[in-house]
Amino acid sequence: MDNQSNMEQVFQKLGDLKQFFVFGQKIVPVFQKIIDFMHDIVPLLENVNNSIHDSTSKIPKAANQINNVTYATEIATSEILDIVDSMATDMTRIKNELIDLRNGFFNQRVALDRFGDELKPLNGTYDSLKSSLCIDDLENKVISLDSIIRKIENDSSNITISLQVQDITAQQLASVNHLIQSVQKRLASLLFDLGKQTEAVLPGLESAGHLDERSFNENAEYDRTGKHQALADNLMNSSKKASQEEIDKLFTK
């Protein structure tokens, strides 16, 4: 009886063992596939790792190049402003000279008229002298030159307004640099997690650090329509009106 029971247990265990082998036969190809997959994916991950490392190392260079562009445009803008300033000084000198010329023509006309009044018999000669001096024509030319100078001054003023685009683009570039640095930090963190680099030797993080010094408005725009200024003027005026109302209230109490 005991032997029969033992044999039944043996057969049961053998059945279990058979099922295990059947399961093993089924599972082995799956494991094989996983091993094959790992075999394929490891070089791919290595490739991704290298790409991230490569990209991370290039970011400081890109950020520095953007910084260099800002620096170069700042210098160029400053040089143009110096030239515009020098032109403005010259224009002021020319305007003063033209004022002197107009005063000179006025004095000449007064002197000629006095001369004509004093020497009535020379009437014909006086008119001829007056016409040959072309005072009116010269005075008109001075007036014309004056209006040209005013136009040049206005153009210079417009140039200086346009040059402020440098400040706007500098802020936009600073915003891009900030974005690039954020990407670099994320990639560096990824590299650290992948064990490729230790944080101490992450490529170029320190060298790009100084780029953060510049503050910026990421929404800065070059807009000469004046709509924002009109809004500011309205708000300034309304705040003044409010304070005037407050003053009036104080007096009516």
Next chain:
Amino acid sequence: MKRVILVADDSPTIRKFVSVALTVKGYEIITCSDGMEALEKLPANKVDLLLTDLNMPNVDGYQLIASVRNNSEFKDLPIIILSSLGNNEDIQRGLECGANSYLIKPFDPKRVLYEVSKYLN
């Protein structure tokens, strides 16, 4: 005697632009590149007007204006904001901090002169 204007802006272009526009009209210009520097230069010079940007490193324009207004010596100092921040909230905040005028970049040199002369002449 020349009236003294302190210009606080981290952009060399704007500092130069304002200097060129105002020096020619006889004002003396002192420049600085952030709010911290402005707070150092303000008591050291007899400043008649402050022109300031809002986006600046270390101490920004809002903090600078608030600090100036909290100092009894400068509570009446005319302050003009020069900023590229042009939406309602920014302008409102600038004026609430205590600025007298708000100019949006890019600005006309004639407008800067007008605003400055409004407070100094």
